[in-house]
Amino acid sequence: MSTPNSTISTARRWWHRGSADHGWLKTFHTFSFASYYNPQWMTFGCLRVVNEDRVAAKTGFPTHPHNNAEIFSYIINGKLTHKDSIGNVETLQRGEVQFTSAGSGIRHSEYNDHPNDECHFLQIWYTPRQRNLPPKYYTLPQVKDEEKTNKLMTLIRDVDTFTPEEREKTGLLPVGRAIPAHCSLTTRTSILTPGNSVKHILGHESKQSAGERWSFIHLAMTSGYKDPNALKKQVQKDIAGYTQHKDRLEHAARYCKSVYGVTPNLTGDASKGQVNKLKATDPEKARVTLTYAQSRDGKIAGENKKMLALSNAESMIMTHSLRILHDGILVGVNTLINDNPQLNARLLNPLLDGKEVPLDALPRPIVIDSKLRTPLDCKLLNNARQGTGKKPLIFTSANGEEAKATALREAGAEVVKVTTDANGHLSWSDLLTALRQEHQIESVMIEGGATAIESLLAAHAEQTLINELIVTVAPNNVGEKGLSYRAPKWVTKQTLPKEKNANSLANTNSLAPLQCDPQMFQSDVILTWSQGKNDKEEAQIRIGDQLLSEGDGVFLRGGQVGEEVEITNVGDRNAEFLLFDIEPEEGDDY
Ligand SMILES: NC(=O)C1=CN([C@@H]2O[C@H](COP(=O)(O)OP(=O)(O)OC[C@H]3O[C@@H](n4cnc5c(N)ncnc54)[C@H](OP(=O)(O)O)[C@@H]3O)[C@@H](O)[C@H]2O)C=CC1
């Protein structure tokens, strides 16, 4: 899951691309195209157009002219008939690739003749380095999915890497031959099955032997059309006057879906496994969401650790929605003593028409408490005794504290021993293993406080433990007397990269490969980093610290010829993508 160290990566999210729904054509534009114009997104080296089109049955693009562009269609589903002014007529289907070097000028049409089915295809344009070349047409023999599964297949490469005889061949090319393009670019494709990776070496099959090399990877929307207008309407609703609890619950549910691929569902019988809970992604350990709320100036509590309502009503409902998706919620013993929390999901009661969330569906409270300082009269124990909360699970290392352990057990807790780490803290690794192996906790949400956050982040630097990191940032300042978690030691040892974006910072902190996408919950900003191993209904790939969903792309700049880019399928579905490896030219920008 690597990219060269020097790489700067910029994600191009599906919902941020230009898009249009003309009825007969649904289209996304990575770069400015047709009526979509954004000077920030014009070209990437010789890559000028990356469109993802869905053409309805019995419609298409009527005859239109092109010149000085190299146009490439990659069919994902359906059929597309191409006709042009140099006499080519061809119907393309899945696994077929067609390339037109328009040169001094051609006219062509692209039409979906099928009576019922839409045609889904990618259309890519390159800018050739020479103008007014003679127009040419190429197709590749149909490629079966198996031939490009878990390996990269080159579709197009620089004409200068072909022999003079190979350059002369047009039309249907022999099996295994790539198409020649008049630019310094290699275009490759692959279908990655879940859990598999491919490695691309920058400059592969190009004539460039050294220097900088850019790449762009686009993950196709193979599971279906994602409607940007529906999303836009939803977002407008999200940010405009939230007054209804129901709207807030819906917003929280959508957020959970986007992060985990599941929504909180409380209508089923939890004892029969009918309530959605996150599944572990590691057979050994519980999966972990680390989540907390902080002020804009980075404080998680006030002076003398005073508990503060940092989250607003809407983000608090989101927090309770997260709670219900997990089998357990863990806090440090100081939080327990200080805040006396309930760690339940009472804000979701309206989902059940005001009835209490049933006990079976609630997460189990977990406390890390080496010296058994948990107060016998805390709310967690009271709730367990009254049947409104599950039996708290207290992890300890205490030796010779049998009397307190017995008292806690009598008060309704389960007290379990776990090893300590080099810092004298309970070992996160052993604790997560114990949760999964011995206590049937597949997923745990860790809420804090400060000491727990910093020790977990430090442990994660040694061994990947955190699946999701979700931080609510409230728009207020607490002031210098507030409580913040300290940067773990390994952050201060490192030099921050020049480009201090969240992703590179995550890298520096060994939190790669995680990805950050902010979301607004009223005036709170929720930051989300995820490893991406979730039950998503769509394909997901990871490239360095970027996690791509279907329809997303990523631009990589700054890598050098010979360096490696690894692409990994982290979802549960096949991921079909195109990779463009480009030699940037003097003055190229994007
Ligand atoms: N804004 C937010 O989202 C949240 C804020 N908070 C705030 O945090 C504050 C409490 O934070 P803080 O005082 O730092 O205490 P914590 O709640 O983080 O508890 C820390 C204590 O837990 C015990 N512990 C056992 N194992 C570990 C381990 N592996 N790593 C870390 N601690 C371990 C230690 O006590 P021992 O040695 O006795 O075992 C340690 O001192 C409160 O003010 C609370 O309001 C809390 C949660 C969320």
Ligand SMILES: Nc1nc(O)c(N)c(N[C@@H]2O[C@H](COP(=O)(O)O)[C@@H](O)[C@H]2O)n1
């Ligand atoms: N998400 C979030 N936002 C805040 O503003 C907070 N203060 C907290 N605190 C956490 O929630 C616990 C209280 O839980 P209950 O309301 O009693 O269920 C507190 O102990 C912190 O863990 N979280």
